[in-house]
Amino acid sequence: MEVPISTAELLTTDGIPLKQSLRKAERRNKLRAFLLVFPLLLFIFVTFVMPIGDMLLRSVDDSQINSVFPNTFDEYKNWDKGADELPPEEVYKSLFFELANGDKRQIGKALTRMNYAKSGWKSLIKKTTREIKKIVKKGEEPVSYKDTFIKINKFWGDPTYWYSFNQMVNDRSSIYYWNALDRTFNEDGDVVLQDEKRRMYIKTWLRTFKVSVYVTIFCLILGFPVAHLLANLPLRYSNLLMIFVLLPFWTSLLVRTTAWIVMLQQNGVINGILVWLGVISDDGRIQMVYNEVGTLIAMTQILLPFMILPLYSVMRVIPKSHMRAAQNLGAKPVTAFLRVYLPQTIPGISAGGLLVFVLAIGYFITPELVGGKDGKLIGSWIAYHLKTTLNWGLCAALGAILLGIMLIFYWLYNKIVGIDNIKLG
């Protein structure tokens, strides 16, 4: 019998194209699936995507100041810096009216921004505004706005102030990112290092990395044997051990951190015991808290479960017969461990490592409390600018850089280990 082979579309028994029929049949299921995940999607969008998007926008946003001094900035763009030492008369004139008529709160906000570009702006403008208000009240119209300004304060004749306008005239600015890396713009708009005494971010970034890497390594060293024990003990004992591992999760982070202060401080438990044992003298008490050491100890303890759990979940499913088989094939226990057991735990090691590292790099409360002056991480700066200086642009830039670093690590991880290999439980 000859079987007709056709390249035409497949049809159902009723003659409807198969694909169309399948779509119709699956439509209800697809709709139901979508409706089921819709609340979650909405939730993620509102609580995650939007705030992060807003933050990323804020880190480059410079529109506020442009809305306060629109005319001044327009005129400023016409200034030929090569020809004239100072901006043309129109710039002074626009600024005069924008200061005289502007909303006080908006100007206040803009001043903060101007001060990031060059310190001194805030007091200069405040003084000048007072004088301008007086002039307007009297109803006088200055002959030369430029001269009036310079008469109010001689700094208006200093072109460096005017140069710093340059970095504010656009709606978008990269200044916050450069600030987050200890850099700023000079008068010509080139990126230069900050003054020596204002450089602190690079140092903190490096420390953040160092602490995160160390914490990850310590967690791995401490967590691996525990996870192995958990995976291989009889259920009765492993359950008990698991409770000890999870106990930190059930205790407030703040309590645990302060407990570490009690343990580690100079008059604390550990120093007390060491003195009592005669290991150290009473004068030689070790400084273990309010520095990097304290941050390392406390963060390692707090993040340890995040290393143990992925490791445990991977080790649990490695059959015990593998070690036996390796030994049976002639490998000494150490060789068997290194060549057969260890490679199979890599998904757990990398998952735990990534998790601990990502958590550590953005950690805030613990380093803030036990870190002292030289144990603070980048998170502390973000909080500082968020709450104290209200420099949200810099906050956003620091946060965006942190996010970027995490994404780079994620990408590297995917390249090297493969994200499919990750196992969290």
Place this chain on the structure above:
Amino acid sequence: MNDTSQSFVKFEKIDKSYDGEVLVVKNLNLDIAKGEFVTMLGPSGSGKTTTLMMLAGFETPTNGEIFLDTKPISKIPPYEREIGMVFQNYALFPHMTVAENLSFPLEVRKISKPDIKEKVQKALDMVELGNFGTRFPAQLSGGQQQRVALARALVFEPRLVLMDEPLGALDKNLREQMQYEIKHIHDRIGITVVYVTHDQSEALTMSNRIAVFNDGVVEQLSTPDILYEKPENSFVAKFIGENNTLNGVVREVNGSSCTVELDGGFGMVKALKINVNEVGEKTQLSIRPERVSIDNLTSDSNNFSGKIEELIYLGDHIRARLDVCGNNEFIVKVPNEGSFQHKEGDELKLSWNSEDVRALDL
């Protein structure tokens, strides 16, 4: 077949207990000759796997000594015993390719690279997986994984190969095919094999000798045919093959045969005296279903009748469950020659030779 040769593996008075209260293996004495295929057969929990693990070095005997090639091995760690093993779930290393799995035992023995390559290829060819070296275990079917495990256990030319229910995870057809393959490989390279299984047909197919384990004790150690045809106790009779039992009391002993009066007054049976000693002892008679003949009254005094309870059509034969002398689980296999006309409820005339009835312990 190798009974006369010197024993290669020798278990001597082995006891094993895990908790100090229960003996998992009791006074095990077992000799295995070089080149022999010995199977440890028994229900789960009978101590057969423990025995194998003691031989491999993963468990320590609580008492006694195991000799390999006349040398005691209790003090030798597993990695120096030179014993290959196929594990229940193969224990192939999932992060290594098939070839790497096979090279592993050679690499740890510091064999040169070209030699390793050659040996690995030879081993793969032996199990007909010559082109699968670059695959990972997860990319192989169950039967192929099984063969890789076998090749890995043989590639470093061990003195002895142990197999712990290696075919348990395969489906029925593949299991049968692998049974023959393992048997052929054994015949070809002549290595000593100790095999553990709970599947009696597997044991019968493959082994030179079978040790039937029950509750930590070897009930009988013998060749498959003797084990099936001449079981020495009721456990072996029941465990190996199908078996009809009738209970009774010994009334007369006459040399190697005896006469047994069935419980419930169903009459007297002439049987071989195997595991009974004196008149008056209770006994269990064992008769294989295929040794019972129907409608044939030529044999000696063992003539009985039974009512057909159930007939099961199995193609080549018909399986009849009868009620005989108070036992309604009495099975008879009737060859399907086309002449069997009886229905359920009919009475059948049964008979058997007294040499086919074995009087065993109760």
